Amino acid sequence: MTKKCPECKTKMFAGKTSIHFQRNNFYADVENVEAFICPNCGTRSIPGNVAKEVSKTVENLFNTTTKKPVFSGLCFHKVLT
Structure with a gap:
């Protein structure tokens, strides 16, 4: 599947990206997310089902963070083969 960048109309390529989320005093980084990436302007587009x-x-x-946590951070990684 090909897709044109919504910003600059350049042909995007399939790749992986990271997404940062933040809510109140907590944040989460999700890595290796399937996305279309524009080589010209860097815009990222994540397919609906993945998003x-x-x-x-x-x-x-x-x-799960509605209660006061007993730790300050959590990292969870799956090793890609």
Whole structure:
């Protein structure tokens, strides 16, 4: 599938990106997210199904922070092979 950049109309390529989320005093970084990336201006476009899954996962993570946490950070990584 090909896609044109909504900003500059350059042909985008399939790649991976990171997304940063922040809510109140908490943040989450999601890495290796499938995306279309513009080589000209750097715009990133995340397919709808991927965006929904990432959003749902991060929302669940933020919802677990309603109580005062006993730690200051959490990193969760899957090794890509």
